[in-house]
Amino acid sequence: KVVTFYGSSLLDASVPAGQELTIKGASRPGLVTKNGLVVLVRNLQFEDGKMIPASKYFSADETTALELTEEEKKIAEDIR
Numbered sequence: 001k002v003v004t005f006y007g008s009s010l011l012d013a014s015v016p017a018g019q020e021l022t023i024k025g026a027s028r029p030g031l032v033t034k035n036g037l038v039v040l041v042r043n044l045q046f047e048d049g050k051m052i053p054a055s056k057y058f059s060a061d062e063t064t065a066l067e068l069t070e071e072e073k074k075i076a077e078d079i080r
Contacts, residue, residue, distance in 0.1 A: 006051070007042030 018033035031038045045051040068076060 002047045004045040005039075005041040005043070005054075006045060008039050 018031045018038070020029040021032050021037065023030045041054045043051055044054050044057060
């Protein structure tokens with residue numbers, strides 16, 4: 001699915017070390033860590049036009065199955 005982020009900003013909290021990434025239009029660079037790009041997203045918009053607060057994403061009415069790649073499954077197991 002295509003998801004558009006609205007109201008995203010860089011996180012001000014303490015984050016792990018990483019490499020800075022210039023983001024067009026951002027007032028400062030993002031931070032790429034071993035776990036991904038660190039940003040704070042306020043709203044999500046889906047392909048069908050539906051928009052929800054990002055904080056409600058996992059409590060949405062719809063139930064969807066999350067399918068992990070083999071690499072993501074290994075990372076999940078390492079985290080456990």
